[in-house]
Every structure is written in C-alpha cells, then in structure tokens.
Amino acid sequence: MAYKDVWILGEQENGKIRDVSYELLKRGKDLAEKRNVKLVALMLGYEIDDQQLQTLIEYGADKVIAVNHKKLQDFVVDPHINVVTELVNKYKPEIMIASATTTGRTVAPAVAINCHAGLTADCTGLDIDEETGNLIQTRPAIGGNILATIKTPNHRPQMATVRPHSNQPLERDSERSGEIVHETVSEELFASRIKQTDFKPIEEEGGNIQDANIVVAGGKGCKKEENFELIEKLAELLDGAVGASREAVDLGWISYPHQVGLSGKTVSPKLYVSAGISGAVQHLAGIKTAENIVAIDNDPEAQIFTVADFSIQADMFQVLPLLIEKLQDHKKN
Amino acid sequence: MKIIVPIKQVPETSNVKMDPETGTMVRSGVEQIINPLDLYAIEEAIRLKDEQGGEIVTITMGPPSAEKALREAIAMGCDSGILLSDKNFAGADTWSTSYVLAQAIKKIGDFDVILCGERATDGDTGQVGPGIASWLKIPFLTYVSGIDKVTPKSMIAERNVENGYQFLEIQRPALFTVVKEINFPRLPTLRGKKKARDMEIPVWGPDDVDAEPDNLGLKGSPTRVVKISKPKVSREGEKLTPQTDQEVEESVDKLIQYFEKLEII
Numbered sequence: 001m002a003y004k005d006v007w008i009l010g011e012q013e014n015g016k017i018r019d020v021s022y023e024l025l026k027r028g029k030d031l032a033e034k035r036n037v038k039l040v041a042l043m044l045g046y047e048i049d050d051q052q053l054q055t056l057i058e059y060g061a062d063k064v065i066a067v068n069h070k071k072l073q074d075f076v077v078d079p080h081i082n083v084v085t086e087l088v089n090k091y092k093p094e095i096m097i098a099s100a101t102t103t104g105r106t107v108a109p110a111v112a113i114n115c116h117a118g119l120t121a122d123c124t125g126l127d128i129d130e131e132t133g134n135l136i137q138t139r140p141a142i143g144g145n146i147l148a149t150i151k152t153p154n155h156r157p158q159m160a161t162v163r164p165h166s167n168q169p170l171e172r173d174s175e176r177s178g179e180i181v182h183e184t185v186s187e188e189l190f191a192s193r194i195k196q197t198d199f200k201p202i203e204e205e206g207g208n209i210q211d212a213n214i215v216v217a218g219g220k221g222c223k224k225e226e227n228f229e230l231i232e233k234l235a236e237l238l239d240g241a242v243g244a245s246r247e248a249v250d251l252g253w254i255s256y257p258h259q260v261g262l263s264g265k266t267v268s269p270k271l272y273v274s275a276g277i278s279g280a281v282q283h284l285a286g287i288k289t290a291e292n293i294v295a296i297d298n299d300p301e302a303q304i305f306t307v308a309d310f311s312i313q314a315d316m317f318q319v320l321p322l323l324i325e326k327l328q329d330h331k332k333n
Numbered sequence: 334m335k336i337i338v339p340i341k342q343v344p345e346t347s348n349v350k351m352d353p354e355t356g357t358m359v360r361s362g363v364e365q366i367i368n369p370l371d372l373y374a375i376e377e378a379i380r381l382k383d384e385q386g387g388e389i390v391t392i393t394m395g396p397p398s399a400e401k402a403l404r405e406a407i408a409m410g411c412d413s414g415i416l417l418s419d420k421n422f423a424g425a426d427t428w429s430t431s432y433v434l435a436q437a438i439k440k441i442g443d444f445d446v447i448l449c450g451e452r453a454t455d456g457d458t459g460q461v462g463p464g465i466a467s468w469l470k471i472p473f474l475t476y477v478s479g480i481d482k483v484t485p486k487s488m489i490a491e492r493n494v495e496n497g498y499q500f501l502e503i504q505r506p507a508l509f510t511v512v513k514e515i516n517f518p519r520l521p522t523l524r525g526k527k528k529a530r531d532m533e534i535p536v537w538g539p540d541d542v543d544a545e546p547d548n549l550g551l552k553g554s555p556t557r558v559v560k561i562s563k564p565k566v567s568r569e570g571e572k573l574t575p576q577t578d579q580e581v582e583e584s585v586d587k588l589i590q591y592f593e594k595l596e597i598i
Contacts, residue, residue: 148561198499310588313575314573
C-alpha cells in the first residue's frame with residue numbers, strides 16, 4: 001500500500017481538545033490541498049465526545065480517527081506511542097505533523113524510530129516541493145542564528161513537529177462535514193511500564209508562557225525580587241502570562257517554567273513585552289517567532305531593541321508604574 | 334546502579350558557521366563545550382550514584398576532539414567515558430545518532446538508568462533521548478524536573494509540562510531527559526581534573542558496536558538539510574527615547590495606542 005494522506009496528531013487535556021490541534025489542522029490543510037489528499041486528525045484520549053471530534057472537521061479535517069481508552073486519559077508515554085505507531089503502520093500517512101509541545105516532542109521521536117521515518121523538530125515553515133511532492137521543512141537552529149530547510153526524500157511518513165502558536169487555525173466552518181472513525185486497537189498496546197501517580201497544576205503562579213497569547217517578561221533590570229511585581233501586575237492587566245530572562249530565574253525571582261530563551265522555553269505569543277531585559281542571543285532565540293515585540297529598557301545598546309517592533313528606551317521604573325496606572329484607567333472606562 | 338549519560342559537544346558561541354555544500358556545521362575554529370543542558374544530566378547521575386552507589390559511564394558521538402567533553406564530564410564525577418568516533422558516523426541526523434548511541438549502550442550493557450539533557454543547544458531537537466529509548470525498547474520520560482524516589486524496580490519522577498507537573502512511576506531500566514530545574518550542576522574538582530587527564534578513553538567505531546552500515550552517517554539518515562539561510566533578525570521597529578517626564582508620559586500613551594492597534598486592550 002502506498003503512503004498517502006496528511007495526518008495531524010491532535011492533543012487533549014482531560015477530554016478537551018487542545019487549541020494546538022486546530023493550529024495543526026491549518027498547517028495540514030495547506031499541505032493536503034497541495035498534495036490533493038485527505039487531511040486526517042488522529043485523536044487519542046478518553047471520553048472525548050463526537051461533538052468535540054466534529055470540531056476537528058469544522059477546523060479543516062476530512063476525517064477523524066479517534067481512539068478512546070482509559071489509559072489514554074493522561075499523557076503517559078507507552079500507550080500513546082504504541083497506538084500511534086500501530087496506526088501509522090496500518091494506514092501509512094505520507095506526512096504526519098505534531099505540535100512541538102512536551103507531548104508532541106515526546107511522541108514524535110519515538111514513532112519516527114519505530115516507523116523508520118525522518119523527523120524534523122520545531123518547524124516554523126512547512127511546504128510541498130512542487131517537483132517531487134516532498135515535504136519542505138524549515139526550522140530555526142543554532143539559537144535561531146540560521147534557518148535550515150530539511151527534506152525527507154526516501155522515507156515515509158515525513159514527520160515534523162510544528163512550533164505551537166506559530167500560526168492561527170482556519171476559521172471554523174460549522175457546515176463542514178467529514179467522517180469520524182472510532183478505531184479499536186489491540187488491548188496489549190495499552191500495557192504500560194509507566195503510570196501517572198499525581199498531577200500538580202501550575203496555573204496559580206503566573207500562567208503558562210507557551211500557551212499564552214500575551215507574555216510580559218522581566219529581567220535583571222528589575223534589580224530586585226519585589227520589583228518583579230511590576231511585571232506581574234502588567235501581565236495581569238494585559239491578561240498575559242509572566243516570563244523572565246535567565247538572570248531573573250537564576251536570581252530566584254521566579255521559577256524556571258517562566259524562563260524564556262535557549263535554555264528555557266520558546267514562545268510565540270501575539271505580543272511579547274519585555275522590561276529590563278537587554279536581550280542576549282540566547283534570550284532572543286526564544287522570542288523570534290513572537291508576532292509583536294515591545295521592549296522597555298534604559299540601555300541604549302540593548303540587543304532587544306534590534307528585534308522589537310515598538311521600543312521605549314527609558315527607565316522601566318518610570319515607564320511601568322505609569323503604564324500600569326493608565327491601563328487601569330483605560331479598563332475602568 | 335549503573336548509570337549511562339550520553340552527552341554532546343557543542344560550539345561555545347551561538348555564532349557558528351555552516352558548510353554550504355553539506356549543510357552540516359563547521360566545527361573548526363570555535364571553542365567546543367559540553368552542551369550546557371547535558372550538565373544537568375551529569376549532575377543528576379552523580380547525585381543518584383552518591384545516594385545509590387554504582388558507576389557512571391558517559392558516552393558521546395563526535396569527532397576525535399569530542400574526547401575533551403568526556404574528560405570534562407569525568408572531571409565533574411563520571412567514572413569513565415567512551416568516544417564513538419568514525420568517519421562513517423559523520424553527518425548523522427537524530428535517527429542515526431540515536432541508533433549508534435543505543436548500539437553502544439547495548440554493548441556497555443547491564444544499565445539501570447540513562448540520563449540525557451533535554452536537548453542540545455545547537456541542533457535543538459530534543460529527539461535523541463527518546464530515540465535512544467525507542468531503539469532500546471525501554472520506557473522513558475522527557476522534561477524531567479525531579480527524580481523523587483528510587484525503588485528496587487522502579488523510580489518516581491516529576492515531569493514539567495505546559496500546564497503543571499506530572500508525577501510518574503516508571504519501571505527500570507529507564508531513560509530520562511532532564512530539564513534545568515532539576516539541580517545545580519557542580520564544577521569539576523582539581524582531583525577530578527587530574528583523574529580525567531589520566532583516564533584512558535576507548536574509541537569505538539561501527540564494528541565495535543555491531544552497527545548496520547546502512548544506518549550510519551549521512552547515508553543512514555532519513556532527513557537531509559537541503560538549504561541553510563540567514564533569518565531576518567532585525568525588525569523595522571519604532572523606537573522612542575524619552576528624556577523628560579512629559580516625554581515619558583507621551584511614550585506610554587503611544588504604547589497604549591500600539592496595544593489598541595493590536596486589539597489586545
């Protein structure tokens with residue numbers, strides 16, 4: 001059987017489909033149309049109702065393959081990888097894309113080994129080579145200093161993880177129809193050498209920077225921990241998450257999950273506001289796919305200004321309190 | 334407890350050159366260091382050994398000069414090092430690299446835990462750790478921010494994901510890729526440095542690890558880098574440099590207008 005169709009690997013959380021799945025559908029749709037094949041969403045989970053699976057079709061899928069099992073409720077490596085490997089071997093998609101989340105970046109490399117597929121990490125661009133029909137994958141590498149274009153000429157599926165929030169989903173079309181297939185797989189695929197014993201959410205401490213539409217980040221320029229409250233306050237007013245430079249994390253002002261940059265997280269929000277961050281290459285590598293960057297810093301030489309769309313070169317202790325005050329007034333009106 | 338730590342040597346600066354013909358990195362002329370994120374894996378291995386006893390073997394695949402990275406790891410506290418180096422290994426992508434490392438680990442044998450950095454700061458894929466585990470058919474956890482408990486047959490670890498921390502029990506042998514949050518890596522000691530200097534480091538090639546020639550190097554790699562380009566780094570941004578209080582206030586007003594234009598307020 002020849003390899004065909006474009007697959008996306010959907011993600012869910014407590015039975016609710018994650019937004020990254022819809023973003024992947026937009027990427028997948030562009031590819032499937034150029035290849036003139038079907039776009040299939042693979043959705044593993046537990047008790048995801050058909051109404052929700054239908055949304056995958058409304059956002060662009062022609063077909064949904066759903067696997068429902070208690071063992072797929074939480075993200076535990078073994079059953080997820082076993083099931084995806086099984087279905088890839090059974091249906092043979094020519095392209096399979098996953099989101100470059102902690103889930104996608106865990107499942108994809110294992111499936112690539114199991115299926116002898118080529119895999120490209122954290123792509124920011126995907127296209128089809130008109131001549132050969134091969135997938136053309138573009139990704140930043142070496143701290144964002146270069147863009148590499150990668151192909152997988154002789155192996156199928158061609159696999160890629162795509163940077164989350166690097167594109168918008170298609171507009172939802174409630175008229176769209178498609179097929180939902182409830183796939184049953186052998187029970188032994190759910191055997192697991194790993195089990196989840198507990199889960200501790202981190203919502204309460206300033207939000208998740210990778211899923212956030214807006215990130216407000218502070219750095220060494222905050223001078224001390226108490227001043228970091230200005231960053232938190234601004235984030236709250238803008239309904240955003242709190243980010244930080246490596247220095248701020250190393251000084252213990254905020255925990256590691258908030259670190260943006262090469263040794264922290266890569267973020268692609270609609271708006272990234274930085275204050276008191278000079279912008280080392282390592283930090284800039286983490287924000288290159290942000291849609292809009294605002295920088296506030298008093299160092300005229302700060303590298304962050306070279307990537308910012310809007311900058312104020314001034315003392316953040318002058319700018320932020322005034323900005324916070326005005327935003328509060330703005331909200332009231 | 335036998336712990337294996339696969340590491341990678343990476344260029345010190347993020348300013349590296351690429352060979353336009355092969356699309357691979359030019360490694361000469363740039364200082365080479367242990368991938369900074371691998372230091373956390375080395376530190377965690379030393380901590381586990383201190384608690385459980387045993388030995389730590391560190392391995393790397395790379396040019397002969399990658400031996401230096403192994404000596405640095407030994408100076409920190411690893412017991413021995415093995416270098417995988419051969420012209421047939423060159424140009425490997427993550428699929429082929431993880432194959433060779435897994436073959437070497439099979440040869441070392443009898444291991445309990447494999448600890449890797451989350452990803453390397455040059456390639457930035459994070460694919461080799463999960464790849465090794467898949468070749469070895471052992472369970473693995475990525476993004477591990479803490480190893481909480483070791484029992485005779487399993488381990489309990491926490492995994493730092495987008496929305497929180499997962500706590501998981503995993504059977505041994507197992508592989509972990511660890512994140513920076515897990516510990517504070519120690520510096521090498523003088524004694525460690527001396528030990529590292531005197532240590533003999535074996536070099537293994539394809540035959541030593543029973544590798545299939547078809548799985549090696551550029552030839553054995555499913556992916557091909559076909560083009561390298563320079564991304565557009567700078568944006569045409571508006572920059573305000575207010576001096577007086579009044580100018581600061583005007584700047585803030587302009588910033589608020591900018592937010593309004595983006596429709597975020």
